[in-house]
Structure formats: structure tokens, C-alpha cells
Amino acid sequence: MPVEIRELQITTTITESGSAGGNTSSTAPVAATGSEDIIAKCVEQVLEILKEKTDR
Structure with a gap:
């Protein structure tokens, strides 16, 4: 039975560095805790959806 996710929330944090270049961009890997x-929030939402489906 396929699970359909109807809502997805993505949270990001953007920080500016005070480097001399100014217009340089770099990507930093997301911290493991983030x-x-x-993942924990996604799993929680999926479990809630599955619980609602079984309650019906």
C-alpha cells in the first residue's frame, strides 16, 4: 500500500560570513544533529499518517 505525503516542511538556516570576497558562495554540509x-520529524509525520489510516 503506497503512502502519500501531502505536506512537507523544510527548515533551513542561512548564515552570512564576513569574508573579504563578499560575493563568494560556498555550501557547508548539514550538521549531523540537524x-x-x-529525519525524526519525517518519521513522526509518516507514523501519524499511518495511524490515521488504520483508525479509519
Whole structure:
């Protein structure tokens, strides 16, 4: 039975560095704790959806 996710919330944090270049852009990897938080929230939402479907 496929699970359909109807709502997805994405949270990001943007920080500016005071480097001399000014217009340079770099991507930093997401901290492990941030990834774990996102995964935990997704799992929680999926479990809630599955619980609602079984209650019907």
C-alpha cells in the first residue's frame, strides 16, 4: 500500500560570513544533529499518517 505525503516542511538556516570576497558562495554540509532532527520529524509525520489510516 503506497503512502502519500501531502505536506512537507523544510527548515533551513542561512548564515552570512564576513569574508573579504563578499560575493563568494560556498555550501557547508548539514550538521549531523540537524539531519537527525529532520529525519525524526519525517518519521513522526509518516507514523501519524499511518495511524490515521488504520483508525479509519
